[in-house]
Amino acid sequence: MKLVLSFILLMFIVCWSPGTLAIDCYYGGKGGPVDKSVTIPSFAIPSTIGTGEKIWVSPIIKVPVYCDNNTQPDGQDEKIALWVSPQSGASDPYLQPGITFEGADHDAEGGPDAVDTGQCVGSASSGSQCTGGTPTSRRFVARIRFYVRLKQRPPHDYVSTLSAIPLIAFAGYDDVSSNGHNLKYTLTGLNNIRVLDCGVHLSVSPENEVVNFGTFSTRDIQRHNITRTFTVKATRAEDAECSDGFKLNAAFFTDEHLSADRLLLRPGNGLQLQLLSGTEPVGFERFNSFADFTTGELSVEKEYHAELSPVPGQDIKPGSFTIVVLLRINYH
Template identity: 25%
Template sequence: MKLSRVISVMFILLFWIPIKSFALSCLVDGSSSASFNEALGTDLAVQADAPNGTIIWESQSRSVPVICADNREVGRESIYFYLNPASVSVGQGIRVGIRYKGIAITQSSGKYDTGHHSQEGCNWANCTGWRSAKFTLNFSVFIEKYGTTPTTGQATSLTSYRVFQLDGVGGLNPTPNSNLNYVLTGLNKIRFVPCSPKLTVTPSTIDFGRLSSGGGQSGQQITASRFSLNLKRDCTTPYTVNARFTPKTGSILNGLLVPANNSSVGISLFRAESNEKLAYNSWFKLTDMTGTTPARIDLFAQLLWRAKPVIGPFDAAVVIDLFYK
């Protein structure tokens, strides 16, 4: 009897499927929080026919200390803003942007290179194996009028909106609370109104005249000049007008607007009726408007000595921004 042997050969096939690696975890340095929340803080009334690009709201300039941990030590990796990481519609008639290094970033998806990287601020003496990077992220966030105005007047129903997530080239890190998110709250307070007031400034140029430098001491008032902000509109929709004085030329030092061509003087602004000092670069309530009656707000500019008087002309300028709520 002939015997036959059946030999079975088993092949074991091994497949290696690479798992997408999320190498970076970026947080506010010194904090375990992965969320930087900022509230609009007030109702905003926006002119319905305002041109595209009109700034509705803008945050203060932020300088956020960031630390990014390179958990997988993949080497130098660029760090990005991932815009609108939740991929939601912000609403109608508005869009959100980031002002970064003098550029307005208004894309509503994708990523934008911050110019920082995972080895930044490290050397072999203070970073073990290039595992972390430290840098300061300087930016502001703004909301601008953009697109068709909603017929309801309500820009959005969102109470919060994730503007960006800070992350590496590999995409969004899915691990909860591991990457910095900037979140805007209160967007549902934005509404459109049928008209806005027209502003005139009288006089539009303040001339302090010829000054005497004799006996000038730091902090001493030299002179003061009055001016007024005049508002006029054609509709009766009630809203509050807020204003902000932003330097166009000159700089702010210790709360004073200091001319670039003569630092021995500084300028403060006050309400005439209450003697309330108005801070530059800060919003303040200007007036309430409830009808078509024009409004006039009287102010005065105070000129002070800052240092030993310097002979010669000087000039400085401010821009007046308005928003309505």
């Protein structure tokens, strides 16, 4: 299990360091927004988390990118880069922001770092088609997670002095520009993080953290849904320094495909998975109240049901399959 937190979106505008204009990139389409932001909500860091661990991770953000206006003087194609930490500046001694793109983590530190998106914009002068589409423009969707990890353990009640950090920009591979239209994201809310002197220990039953549906036939699953039960227990860490009260929210996250309402996980084999608390759907990527440790409680245990059923109108593909679901806990 990983301890991470969710986020909300707000607008924020910052200044970016000058550079050489190569291409323009917008959100959604030509002339769309170029300044976006992700804001970290108020939450707390427990004393049980270790250095190097991620303390907050966003859901996958699908960014619709549109780029055009390749001004390369030699008529060559221009690669589209995802610039991490496009503007050098102040950093936090304890908190390290970053992004996950194409399965790789990129910490935002040490100045601009160009990550190849695998996309490019063709040149009108050469008539190049580049990677497809019209010669002089390119549309694609970038799937990104934003995160914050611990560089080192902050002192109790530490609050960051940074309110905003320029995190990424979509621009030409040669340089990121303040004069052109570069789609940028700024991370805000590092000063919303509270440092606790307490925490919880989490345990899951089954102890191997595997919910096994066993072997079943297509006829079995078409006749009735298959349900398995698992429990999650949070136990307050009791030591001499533990004086803070706190509450917990919990959410289930996955990289698998979800239904539009995020209630059903669909792995692409004609089956779907739903999580329930009692008879109520829990959903995915939704934080719900889990425990209150402000009232003297020492432990809280919750039971969940994992229900497997056919996707209406789809054929079921036989064979074994594995679904990975992460439980994330939000301290506040």
